[in-house]
Amino acid sequence: MRNALALSLLAALLGGCASHKPEDYNGVWINQNAIDAASKGTGLRYALERHGPNFEWKVNVAAGQASYSNGFELVEGRLKAIDEDHWQVELDGDQVENLELDGKELVQATSDWAPEQRFQRSSDTINPDIPPGAAFEQALYGAYLxxxxxxxxxxxxxxxxxxxxxxxxxxxxxxxxxxxxxxxxxxxxxxxxxxxxxxxxxxxxxxxxxxxxxxxxxxxxxxxxxxxxxxxxxxxxxxxxxxxx
Structure with missing residues (x-):
């Protein structure tokens, strides 16, 4: 009985650590923490700066593309898998961003130029007609005002x-x-x-x-x-x- 219980617990733990599928990364991801901070009714840019610098990621695994918006520019990069759970985005100037999934959040790892940031999937799908940063902006406007x-x-x-x-x-x-x-x-x-x-x-x-x-x-x-x-x-x-x- 004790061995059976131990095996059941081990199986549960392994099941909880199952790798994500590549397509799980697809979509538009917004910085919900920045929106939540701003929606408390304080200074807008102060709230955004504390939870920035990036506001939105767009990931397209099939095309090998990923881009982010920080409120005034769009930065595009080449997406490649490091292993089943970790991806890299190669940007101009030898800059690299590392992405992974933690539950339902997309995590941008800590780097020399930015702290760790977490993003939640927007209801918007990958669509070339969606302007960069528009999903974040619409969610922010709806919450802040x-x-x-x-x-x-x-x-x-x-x-x-x-x-x-x-x-x-x-x-x-x-x-x-x-x-x-x-x-x-x-x-x-x-x-x-x-x-x-x-x-x-x-x-x-x-x-x-x-x-x-x-x-x-x-x-x-x-x-x-x-x-x-x-x-x-x-x-x-x-x-x-x-x-x-």
Whole structure:
């Protein structure tokens, strides 16, 4: 009886360590930890930087391709198997990223330039028409700015604003689209401040915002740079005060 029990436990352990199939790696994988941190209602870029630098992986085993997005660039590489459980992505400049599966998470191993990161599979499938980073961005928008927001102060006071996960915007007068600044040039221009782009009919401007729990302030962006310099934006007059319902 004791031997039979031991064999049963050993079989269970071995079964739990079974190797993944190559196709298990296929798909779009998003940095859910970064989204969860941001959705608590704190500073956006601070949350993303703490859980970055990469926001999304796209893996296609059959094509031998893998790529990641970090909010402002797409980095593509060649995918190859090291063994049944470990894969490498060879990138330009002799950079290599190591990937493996841990349960339902895709793990990007610690390297000289980045800490370990974990990604969860998105419902989006590998499709050449899906822009790089779009799955992460849509999930982030839906979590960070979800629901309805009441205009406490500013144009349209008393009305309701809705930031949709596809970038559409309802309720802010004379505006119909928005985009959050995640990284790259827009982040360089605003330094420590969070920013977003607001537009109507593809014409718009950058704005500074500050999120504190269920309230969000949106400020005009003042440029302190000379005309021949990169813009350096800081908060100006507050335009709106919103509260999440």
């Amino acid at each position: 979800k629901g309805n927001w009441k205009i406490l102060e500013g144009p349209g006071q008393g009305g309701t604003v809705r930031f949709r996960d596809n970038g559409a915007l309802d309720g802010l007068p004379n505006l119909d689209r928005y985009a959050l600044c995640l990284a790259g040039d827009c982040a360089s221009m605003t330094g420590k401040f969070d920013s977003l782009w607001l537009e109507r009919n593809q014409q718009g401007n950058p704005w500074i915002f500050k999120r504190d729990g269920k309230q969000m302030e949106i400020f005009q962006a003042i440029n302190d740079s000379q005309p021949d310099e990169m813009p350096s934006l800081r908060p100006g007059a507050r335009r709106w005060l919103l509260e999440q319902k």
